[in-house]
Amino acid sequence: MTHDSIYDLLVVGGGINGAGIARDAAGRGLSVLLCEQDDLASHTSSASTKLIHGGLRYLEYREFGLVRKALQERETLLRAAPHIIRPLRFVMPHMPDLRPAWLIRAGLFLYDHLARRELLPGSRGIDMRRHPAGGPLVDSIRRGFVYSDGWVDDARLVVLNALDASEHGATILTRTKLVGAERTSGANGEWHARLLRADGSTITVRARSIANAAGPWVGELLRGPLSRGRDANYSVRLVKGSHIVTRRLFDHDHAYIFQNPDKRIIFAIPYERDFTLIGTTDIQYVGDPSKVAITAQETQYLCDSINRYFRKPITPRDVCWTYAGVRPLLEDENADNPSAVTRDYRLELDAPAGEAPLLSVFGGKITTFRKLAEEAVDELTRALGHVRPSWTASAPLPGGDIxxxxxxxxxxxxxxxxxxxxxxxxxxxxxxxxxxxxxxxxxxxxxxxxxxxxxxxxxxxxxxxxxxxxxxxxxxxxxxxxxxxxxxxxxxxxxxxxxxxxxxxxxxxxxxxx
Known part of the structure; x- marks a missing residue:
């Protein structure tokens, strides 16, 4: 099968970044085709901790720019999709042997004020002996802090971006894999891409540009179908994050953020009415990202982390469901610990004179996907000579016009x-x-x-x-x-x-x- 028409943009990858880029580009009048080798949000983008947050712990690594950008996006997304994104209050019990109270108060002050905040209440200290969140915790925890962030249905966020792209004219092909691509040179350079469908049929499409938003597979595509004969300026480190789900561990509507002695942060979040979501781990990953799965050691680690705080302990037998995903984090040679690897992103535009542009996405986090997409489409439209103003900052997602x-x-x-x-x-x-x-x-x-x-x-x-x-x-x-x-x-x-x-x-x- 051949598509005779030529697209302005072929987006490879149906995770949050790919869907966000397709949405933004289609809304600016570009003809867009998105292909995803599996279902939308099949991998990383449905395996998050499901938070729209600035990343409080990133302040400890002095990632002030990233946190500010994420906090700005937190407000934007809460307005864009109030059905699938909602405010959530977090309780941080104070453990004096891990971090002094003054340091936590300073961090929360920064978190409250790094970006304009209109929708969410600020942070405050609490007496755990009087606050409802103190009830399920061990008696030794007497004080803590409360602050605000947001919760998101991550997989639905991807689908709604794809749906908005489709309603702006984009074509969305799921279970369709990019298997080959060649550039043509000349005044009207373009890409000829071969796509493999699940039924074994192939499609050949022409595109004036390609966005490589394949997440964990971004480097693999650059070494394979999108090879340019040279190395990219950036790369990703694959880090596995695993989660467990148990029956509800507490009755109130706050979430917990727990500090671990190994400097990891573990969340315990009210989930699906009857459950508690616990995660995440951070483990360097080698192998096929589509084969990722939680290990018994990770399950035990998460149970042990919770048991430091909760009065009633849990064991692996209490786990109802697990999921794991591979996060393609921007490679950081200065960070040996996967938890310290930056959650920021980089965009690399390859646009030699007379050849069709290729933009590749390295890193990122779900909270900043819209800004990433906006910047990516800015670069692509400049390269294509099709400059149109950005629009997604004030536009609701489908169903979000509440x-x-x-x-x-x-x-x-x-x-x-x-x-x-x-x-x-x-x-x-x-x-x-x-x-x-x-x-x-x-x-x-x-x-x-x-x-x-x-x-x-x-x-x-x-x-x-x-x-x-x-x-x-x-x-x-x-x-x-x-x-x-x-x-x-x-x-x-x-x-x-x-x-x-x-x-x-x-x-x-x-x-x-x-």
Whole structure:
């Protein structure tokens, strides 16, 4: 199969950076094609700690510029997607043997004031013996600090960026791998790229530029299909981060940030109503990023980290689910400890005279993806002679156009308008889809109208929406990326539910985007 038309930009990689670049570029009027070898957010971008944050601990490494940039983006993203991004208060118990109180207070003061803050309350000290967050903790913890950051449904953030790109005219091809690319030279230099589909068919596309946003595979592409005959100026260090999920360990709505003797930070976060998310580890990784998995040692490490603080200890037997991802961190020769490696990013533009540009993305973190994308498209449009103003700083993501960014008011209105929905299901629809939640329910006026029930809270109407709108084609896409409903299926039924959903997708083919 050959695409005769020529695209202004081919984006390689369907993680957060690739989807963000595709969205920004399409909104500036570029014709865009994004290809992703697996599902959207299949790897790093669905394996984060799910925080929109400045990175309090990066202050310790004097990364003031990165923290300021991330704090600025935190406010921007809270306004852009109040359905999938929400404020979260964090409790830091004070452990005098790890860091003195004055140092923590100084760090929190900087964190509060490095960037303009309008949506979130500032930090303060607390008496753990009186604060609800002190209840689950060991008696020796008597004081602590509270500060603000944000929580995000990371995989949905990727999907919504891809959806916005598509609605601005971009073509999104999932399960489509770049296997070859050649540059043509001359006044109208372009790329000829070969893409391999999951069914074994190939597509040849022409593009005036390429953005290599392949995350852990950025260097592999530069050594393979996008080889330029010379080394890149930057490289990435692959660092594995693993998380565990347990049944809910506490009843209040705050998260915890715990300091470890090894200087690692561990979070314990309220998750999916009935669970607690714990992570992350930082371990240098060698191997195929698609094969990453948590080890027994990491699970024990996370349990031990929690047990330093919680009154009721946990063991690996308490773990309900785990996930791991490989973070492509910008290589830092001065940092031996993976935890100290910068979370900043670099963009490298390769645009020899008379040849089509290639921009490669090294590093980054989910909080700064929008700024990264904006800078990447700025560079590409200059190289293409197609300069248009940036636009994403004030634009909501799909479903995020909620009046005054007041999610609670919106969710209440949605529940009133859909009184036939169980309250928990109505809230989940509102949280996942925002102002587009009514597109999921469609003309339904009863649960029966939503079609076949596959699992608690999962009906055929939602599968159809995810298939037709959000590129879902398998049970894994639905249960573990578009949602985390896999955590909520009835015990012992996950395999059966997975088979039934996959059978539904086989009967009802995925929407063709190309």
């Amino acid at each position: 009046a005054d960014a007041d999610f609670e008011r919106f969710a209440s209105q949605f529940q009133q308008q859909h009184a036939w929905l169980p309250a928990d299901l109505a809230r989940r629809y509102a949280r996942a889809y925002g102002t587009r939640a009514a597109r999921v329910t469609g003309a339904a006026r009863s649960l029966a109208d939503l079609g076949q029930r596959f699992a608690p809270g999962l009906y055929e109407a939602e599968l159809r929406y995810l298939r037709e709108t959000e590129w879902a084609t398998t049970a894994q896409d639905v249960l573990w990326r578009r949602s985390k409903l896999g955590l909520h299926v009835e015990p012992g039924t996950l395999d059966t539910v997975t088979r039934e959903i996959d059978a539904w997708f086989a009967r009802v083919p995925a929407k063709q985007h190309a």
